[in-house]
Amino acid sequence: MRNIFLFIRRYFVLLSFLVLQGIALWMLFTYNRFHQAVGMGVASEITGSVNAQVDKVDDYFHLRQENLRVHRVNDSLLNLVRTNFTPVDTTARQIADTLRITDMTRQVRRYLWRPAKVVYNSVNFERNYLQLNRGAKEGIAENMAVLNSDGSLVGLVVGTSNNFSQVMxxxxxxxxxxxxxxxxxxxxxxxxxxxxxxLLLLKGISRDVKVKRGDSVLTSIYSYNYPPGFLIGRIAKIDEDKASGFYILQVRTAVNFNAVQQVFVVENLQRAEQLKLEEDTRKKMEQKK
Amino acid sequence: MSDLVRNIIRLAVFIFVQAFILNKVPNLHRFVVPYIYFLFILWLPFTTPRLTLLALGFITGLSLDYFKMTPGLHTAACLLIAYVRPFIITLLSPKEATEFTFREPSPRAMGWSSYMVYAFILTLLHHLYLTFLEWLDFGSLLDLLIKVGATTAISMLLIVTTEVLFPRKLKFRTNTAA
Structure with a gap:
């Protein structure tokens, strides 16, 4: 027994080094994007407040690009305003139907857009994250899509604290x-x-499809998280994977990740319903077996 | 200024510079990120107890990790150099910690050549371990070697620049209480 204590006392520094090293590695390997990291909630409140201050200065360097982008969006939206269109035929009149209860064409809101601001951002690493100045208090939750101010895709919310959220x-x-x-x-x-x-990679497009350089790549309609039809990028280089019969397409991003500033967080309001339906179907099919 | 206050300020400055300036510098090459924050550990006083060194290494790495959202990665690397540091110092200038005429490792205290060797070994260890941990779930062996070489070279350049630009004031140890 005495020897054990002597051993511990002699190698106390080495032992504590190993223990701390173990803690660090455990933190590293248990962290992935689905589990909130140890202490990340509290830490992101602190880093968030520092980031927000630094970002106030950083903003001035990107004002011009941001301005151009917003101006372009305004331009496209103004073109859609109803006053731009006049009916050619004077006998055709638009009748606003106020009784829409039984109307089959009634629209249901599917996506809700919330504005947010990027307070931290990196492009130099293998795993790049952004931090936004809106969090759970403003209704941001995991798996919401994040789009740039001109409507091109930036990423996906993977974690939230009260006032900030992390975006992959x-x-x-x-x-x-x-x-x-x-x-x-x-x-x-x-x-x-x-x-x-x-450059991003687009995989899974089979070689019998015709592709050219400059083709637009959009978000798919088969997704619970991302709103469909928004620009991701344009094809820059076409490679063929000899083994599999698929292309490997290099896509130039539509977003300049160095200068992302104002973004939209887009919530799919029907996501829970879609997931529940999928889950129910799966259960039903399993019971039938 | 006491050692404690000075080192707290130093830690804050190093983390700030690393997280908001060096991490955002447009890449020179794929992922050659200039690192300097671990100079904080290299600059700690000779008399720092080894356990305190470990604790400080843990805190330094963790605070950068929370900015970069990679908890544990830099912590592990910092712990390693904090643990190895005393061995390197005794290897390069075999004196008791109390025999040094200066408080902290610096080119003046150890001489340029042995200080550079000291900085080089710890920098290499830091980058090697850091890149190795990243490589475990991502990347190829060639990438690993190139990355370690390039980041070490850039870090050494930054360390020399820092030493030349900000020479720390002569801090003789005296018999009077500091």
């Missing part, structure tokens, strides 16, 4: 986004190989 950027080796080509409507997956922060 498209530049993250674990990011997988269902995408489709605008021209041919075929579906694939957007990934990132951690090589160049301007």
């Amino acid at each position: 950027s498209l530049l993250h080796v674990q990011s997988r986004v269902p995408a489709s080509l605008k021209n041919s409507n075929v579906f694939g997956t957007i990934e990132w190989n951690a090589k160049d922060p301007r």
Whole structure:
């Protein structure tokens, strides 16, 4: 017994080094994007408040780009305003129907957009995250899509604290986004190989589809998280994977990740219902077996 | 200024510079990120007890990790250099900690050549371990080696620049209480 105590006393520093090292590695390997990291909630409140201060200065460097982007969106929206359109035929009149209860064409809101501001952002690593200045208090939750001020895709919310939220950027080796080509409507997956922060990879497009450089890649309609039809990027280089019969397409991002400032957080209001339906179906099918 | 206050300010400055300036510098090459924050551990006084060194290494790494959202990664690397540091110092200048005429490791206290060796070994260890941990679930072996070499070179350049630009004031140990 005495020897054990002597041993511990002699190698106390080494032992405490090993214990601390164990804690660090445990934190590293248990953390992934689905589990909230140890102490990340509290820590992101603190880092968030520092980030918000630094960001106030940083904003001035990107004002011009941001301004152009917002101006372009305004332009496209103003073109949609009703006063721009006049009925050609004077006998045709628009009748506003106020009794819409039984109307089959009644619209249901599916996506809710909330504005937010980026307070921290990186592009230099294999796993890049952004931090936004809106959190659970403003209704931000996990698995909401994040779009740039001009409507191109930035990433997905993966964690929230009261006042801040963490976003997994498209530049993250674990990011997988269902995408489709605008021209041919075929579906694939957007990934990132951690090589160049301007280029993403589009996989799963078979070689019989015709692709050209410059084709637009949009978010897919088959997704619970992302609103469909928003720009991800444009095809920059076409490689063919000889073994599998699929293309490996390099996609230039629509977003300049170095200068993301104002973003929208988009919530799919029917997500819970869709997931429940999927879950119920799966249970029903399992029972039948 | 006491050692405690000075080191608290130093830690804050190093983490700030690392998180908001160096981490955001546009990449020179794929993922060659300039690192300097661990210089805080290299600059701690000779007399720091080894357990305190470990604790400080843990705190330094963790605070950067929470900014980068990679909990544990830099913590592990910092702990390693905090643990190895005393061995390197005794290896390079075999004196008792109390025999040094200066309080902290610096080119003046140890001489340029042995200080550079001291900084180089710890920098290499830090980057090697850090890149190794990242490589465990991502990347290829060649990438690992290139990355370790390049980041170490850039860090050494930054350390030399820092030492030349901000020479720390002569701090002789005296018999009077500090």
